[in-house]
Amino acid sequence: MSSAPNPSSPNRPIAVLCLASYYKGSEFIRECHRQGCRTLLLTSHSLKDEAWPRESIDEIFYMPDVQKEWKLEDAILGVSFMARTEMIDRIVALDDFDVEKAAALREHLRVPGMGDTTARYFRDKLAMRARARDEGLPVPEFIHVLNHSQLRQFMERVPPPWVLKPRSMAGSMGIKKIHSSDDFWAALEKLGDQQSFYLLEQYVPGDIYHVDGIFYEHKLLFAIASRYGRPPMDVSHEGDIFTTRTLPLGSAEAKPLIELNKKVMKAFGMLRGVSHSEFIQGRDGKLYFLETSARVGGAHIVDLVETATGINLWAEWAKLEIAGGKAPYKPPAPRKDCAGLLVSLAKQEQPDTSAYNDPEIVWRMNEKKHHVGLIVKSPDPKRVQELLESYVVRMRQDFLAWQPPLERPNF
Numbered sequence: 001m002s003s004a005p006n007p008s009s010p011n012r013p014i015a016v017l018c019l020a021s022y023y024k025g026s027e028f029i030r031e032c033h034r035q036g037c038r039t040l041l042l043t044s045h046s047l048k049d050e051a052w053p054r055e056s057i058d059e060i061f062y063m064p065d066v067q068k069e070w071k072l073e074d075a076i077l078g079v080s081f082m083a084r085t086e087m088i089d090r091i092v093a094l095d096d097f098d099v100e101k102a103a104a105l106r107e108h109l110r111v112p113g114m115g116d117t118t119a120r121y122f123r124d125k126l127a128m129r130a131r132a133r134d135e136g137l138p139v140p141e142f143i144h145v146l147n148h149s150q151l152r153q154f155m156e157r158v159p160p161p162w163v164l165k166p167r168s169m170a171g172s173m174g175i176k177k178i179h180s181s182d183d184f185w186a187a188l189e190k191l192g193d194q195q196s197f198y199l200l201e202q203y204v205p206g207d208i209y210h211v212d213g214i215f216y217e218h219k220l221l222f223a224i225a226s227r228y229g230r231p232p233m234d235v236s237h238e239g240d241i242f243t244t245r246t247l248p249l250g251s252a253e254a255k256p257l258i259e260l261n262k263k264v265m266k267a268f269g270m271l272r273g274v275s276h277s278e279f280i281q282g283r284d285g286k287l288y289f290l291e292t293s294a295r296v297g298g299a300h301i302v303d304l305v306e307t308a309t310g311i312n313l314w315a316e317w318a319k320l321e322i323a324g325g326k327a328p329y330k331p332p333a334p335r336k337d338c339a340g341l342l343v344s345l346a347k348q349e350q351p352d353t354s355a356y357n358d359p360e361i362v363w364r365m366n367e368k369k370h371h372v373g374l375i376v377k378s379p380d381p382k383r384v385q386e387l388l389e390s391y392v393v394r395m396r397q398d399f400l401a402w403q404p405p406l407e408r409p410n411f
């Protein structure tokens with residue numbers, strides 16, 4: 001095992017503290033270990049029996065998670081206590097819900113990396129919208145749910161439908177499509193004193209894309225654009241198969257997305273890390289910035305990107321965090337295949353996908369009960385699209401089950 005060079009203390013390996021209030025990021029942790037780091041994991045007590053890559057972890061610390069959430073105050077006290085005996089060089093949030101906590105901990109321990117102000121742009125959808133608009137980037141019309149007379153004016157000016165969404169959730173949780181001002185006031189009534197944690201925005205019908213990228217010292221070193229099948233909100237609210245497929249690297253469809261993503265990241269001050277951003281292409285062909293995050297995409301998007309390019313975003317993220325701006329970092333040259341991903345809830349506890357047997361299938365989900373997932377790969381984007389389209393029809397018949405979306409995370 002090589003030892004990650006530690007410029008501030010040459011006799012000690014770099015210690016990386018990973019925060020995970022959700023079970024994920026094993027490949028990040030393994031890469032830290034492969035690079036010779038001291039690897040520390042802070043996770044929830046309720047996740048103690050998950051299949052963490054224990055062989056790659058030096059110490060695991062558990063947070064009490066009353067109501068399945070940690071309090072920031074507890075995390076600060078817990079990590080400061082840990083720091084009496086552990087030197088901590090990096091703090092990394094493996095899940096979206098840990099991004100603010102990681103930033104607050106960095107500020108508290110004076111560990112380098114993204115601080116509170118920057119983290120806000122990657123978590124708070126209202127901050128994202130306002131900053132992007134101020135930089136002249138295209139965003140749907142929006143307003144903070146705060147002042148009722150301004151909200152009334154907004155609804156007179158911007159035609160419905162609108163989207164009422166929480167400022168800091170993920171996975172379409174808590175999002176509502178609103179068709180009239182009566183609908184809106186009724187929804188607001190239900191939100192009570194939580195209103196100011198929401199924004200209201202224009203619903204822009206169109207296709208939804210995502211761009212997954214790697215940044216180092218403000219430079220974009222790798223980006224791949226992909227296109228979701230049905231919009232994620234429709235999949236989650238109405239129940240359907242979730243699909244997405246990568247666009248060929250350098251293609252005319254991908255280029256404007258990657259360019260816009262670059263501008264968004266510049267506006268938000270992305271220094272180093274990975275990001276997953278989403279865009280809407282409106283019916284008029286115009287692109288709008290939807291949202292971004294300082295993490296890898298969920299729902300097996302890491303596996304999708306690795307299938308198409310050979311680049312594992314978790315592992316690359318670990319490498320560049322360890323390099324930390326002090327050592328050079330470069331991702332490997334990408335392979336240029338295309339890949340498509342399908343994921344669905346299944347009626348069956350152990351769904352059998354053996355009837356799906358095209359040679360392009362390179363991955364099958366098997367770790368989760370009542371879930372089905374496939375990844376296909378081909379050098380030909382049309383073939384990937386064709387396979388996704390035919391599998392969606394078959395999977396609706398064979399497996400599809402649906403549960404109404406959660407209002408809040410269930411971890």
Ligand SMILES: Nc1ncnc2c1ncn2[C@@H]1O[C@H](COP(=O)(O)OP(=O)(O)O)[C@@H](O)[C@H]1O
Pocket residue numbers: 125140163165169170171172173175201202203204205208231232233234278280290291
């Ligand atoms: N302004 C909008 N216009 C059209 N669809 C939207 C809009 N905002 C959100 N959506 C839909 O809701 C989904 C989730 O919204 P998003 O802002 O990405 O939040 P989340 O963090 O839950 O993914 C999007 O993928 C899209 O389908």
Ligand SMILES: [Mg+2]
Pocket residue numbers: 171172232278291
């Ligand atoms: Mg989203």
